[in-house]
Amino acid sequence: MERPYQLILDNVSRFIDLTKLEQQKYISLLTTVKVKRKAFLMQAGEIAKYEYFITKGCLKVYTLDEDGAPHISMFAVEDYWTGDLASFITKEPSRYFIKATEDSELLGVSRVNYDLLFQEIPKFERFYRMLYQRSLINYIRRSNHGISLTAEERYIEFKKKYPEIVNRITQKDLAGYIGITPEFMSKIISKVNRM
Amino acid sequence: MERPYQLILDNVSRFIDLTKLEQQKYISLLTTVKVKRKAFLMQAGEIAKYEYFITKGCLKVYTLDEDGAPHISMFAVEDYWTGDLASFITKEPSRYFIKATEDSELLGVSRVNYDLLFQEIPKFERFYRMLYQRSLINYIRRSNHGISLTAEERYIEFKKKYPEIVNRITQKDLAGYIGITPEFMSKIISKVNRM
DNA sequence: TAAAAGTCTTAAACTAGTTCATTTTTTTTC
DNA sequence: GAAAAAAAATGAACTAGTTTAAGACTTTTA
Numbered sequence: 001m002e003r004p005y006q007l008i009l010d011n012v013s014r015f016i017d018l019t020k021l022e023q024q025k026y027i028s029l030l031t032t033v034k035v036k037r038k039a040f041l042m043q044a045g046e047i048a049k050y051e052y053f054i055t056k057g058c059l060k061v062y063t064l065d066e067d068g069a070p071h072i073s074m075f076a077v078e079d080y081w082t083g084d085l086a087s088f089i090t091k092e093p094s095r096y097f098i099k100a101t102e103d104s105e106l107l108g109v110s111r112v113n114y115d116l117l118f119q120e121i122p123k124f125e126r127f128y129r130m131l132y133q134r135s136l137i138n139y140i141r142r143s144n145h146g147i148s149l150t151a152e153e154r155y156i157e158f159k160k161k162y163p164e165i166v167n168r169i170t171q172k173d174l175a176g177y178i179g180i181t182p183e184f185m186s187k188i189i190s191k192v193n194r195m
Numbered sequence: 196m197e198r199p200y201q202l203i204l205d206n207v208s209r210f211i212d213l214t215k216l217e218q219q220k221y222i223s224l225l226t227t228v229k230v231k232r233k234a235f236l237m238q239a240g241e242i243a244k245y246e247y248f249i250t251k252g253c254l255k256v257y258t259l260d261e262d263g264a265p266h267i268s269m270f271a272v273e274d275y276w277t278g279d280l281a282s283f284i285t286k287e288p289s290r291y292f293i294k295a296t297e298d299s300e301l302l303g304v305s306r307v308n309y310d311l312l313f314q315e316i317p318k319f320e321r322f323y324r325m326l327y328q329r330s331l332i333n334y335i336r337r338s339n340h341g342i343s344l345t346a347e348e349r350y351i352e353f354k355k356k357y358p359e360i361v362n363r364i365t366q367k368d369l370a371g372y373i374g375i376t377p378e379f380m381s382k383i384i385s386k387v388n389r390m
Numbered sequence: 391t392a393a394a395a396g397t398c399t400t401a402a403a404c405t406a407g408t409t410c411a412t413t414t415t416t417t418t419t420c
Numbered sequence: 421g422a423a424a425a426a427a428a429a430t431g432a433a434c435t436a437g438t439t440t441a442a443g444a445c446t447t448t449t450a
Contacts, residue, residue: 063339071343073335086332118321125320126313132327136334137281140268143338144258147374148266151437172397179342184437186399346407367427379407381429397446404439409432416427 004032004055008107011053011079015130016123025120029113033106035059041098041106048087048094050108054080057104058168062176063095072176075101075165081131088114101169151180152188199227199250203302206248206274210325211318220315224308228301230254236293236301243282243289245303249275252299253363257371258290267371270296270360276326283309296364346375347383 001009005027012018018026031050035041041059042048054076061082062072073096076082087094088111109117117124145157155178159166166174175185196204200222207213213221226245230236236254237243249271256277257267268291271277282289283306304312312319340352350373354361361369370380 063343065343071339073339085328085335089328089332122317122320125317125324129320129324129327132324132331133280133284136327136331137284139331139334139338140280143334143341144266144268146338146341148258148260170397181438182398183400183439186397187437190399365427375406376408377428378409378430381427382407385429391450393448393450395446395448397444399444400442402440404437406435406437408435410434411432412430414427414429416425418425419423420421 004105004107005030007055007079008053012127016127018121018123022121022123026117029109029117029120031108031110033108035100035104035106037100037103039100041100041104042084042094043097044095045093046087047091048084048096050110051081051083051085051088051114052076052106052108054078054082055105055107057100057106058102058165059098059100059104060169060173061096061098063097070176071179072173075162075169075173075177077165077168101173146179151178151184152192154178155185155188156192199300199302200225202250202274203248207322211322213316213318217316217318221312224304224312226303226305228303230295230299230301232295232298234295236295236299237279237289238292239290240288241282242286243279243291245305246276246278246280246283246309247271247301247303249273249277250300250302252295252301253297253360254293254295254299255364255368256291256293258292265371266374267368270357270364270368270372272360272363296368341374346373346379347387349373350380350383351387 008030009018009023009026012026033041033050033052035057041052044063056078059076059082060072061074061076061084062070064070074082082098084094084096084098086092087096091111145154149157155174158174158178171185171189172182175182178185180188203225204213204218204221207221228236228245228247230252236247239258251273254271254277255267256269256271256279257265259265269277277293279289279291279293281287282291286306340349344352350369353369353373366380366384367377370377373380375383
């Protein structure tokens, strides 16, 4: 089996067991997508047509505020799911941009195939129940942490939680994720390194 | 049918249809809980034994930081689900307190019954898939908003989004939710009212 | 491989939000 | 319904993080 399919099946198998036939059916519903570094997978104003699983590369998901300043909501690397769930589900225009920070390869599930999946392989209700349950736990933690920690503490937490991502992104993008200016990020890093 | 059961069945029926028999089975798995104003439904250090649906009243979910300052992660009123999902699922001790701010009545789903539910009525995989999907969309919005808006903007958003809750909670608790001090909350409110 | 573009650093002046202390107002309790 | 307790308001001194600007360093591109 090709590596990308193996990766996504391994991901799915963390929560549900699929028969060979179900695996084939699932794979038939996936679309392969490649994006070059700096290219957009999706732009604000569009309706999110896919949810993506990353098999190679790194992407950032962000919005621009009224002043045009970027706010990064997530970085996604191999074995991560990404997209704009709100837009994908509600079919309202997205406010997010998704841009590759490295040449990347993804598997996309279209909205039509997403609905079809639950009809054809009802087990996927469980898969998504578990996937969303886990994401929800992470987001609840994050939205409480975000509000109660200082920027320096959030930086230290990020480094501890995502050591493999820190080295793949710019300091500027990390600032956009932490919620501070690149200048202040620079100060924090030089301070933390001195400690 | 008693009002609390009618309320929870209405809530469930937004996402799935249950037969009369399934309704009865579901209700048999629920535990009725009453908490007086100022009493705790749950305290930090305990393992979350239930997920709760509120049929009457109002509760706040919060942690205490190292300095003992409260950070409120949600207010829950009639027709809301609450609890500590992370502790409920992982069975690790919770860091949250849940305290009633009014005399309240709830229906609890124990961890054992939660697992049983999926075996007995597999449709509930879909219900929770949809429920978590919707919560996730809200949390993603909130965790991005939290970081990019000023405290004043977050207050205005809260009032617009939860007008029915604003009048049921203290200004101090709202400050704990918005992520600022009660003193600064007071300033913001008098400023916003003057506008 | 040179030029251009983008990223990182540093520093000074500024602002949103905190802290601490005091008074007034509202709510709770007996 | 009086006393006690808690919440809200106000103000002055403080701090975490922003803004603006300029120079050094790195990466990208032709």
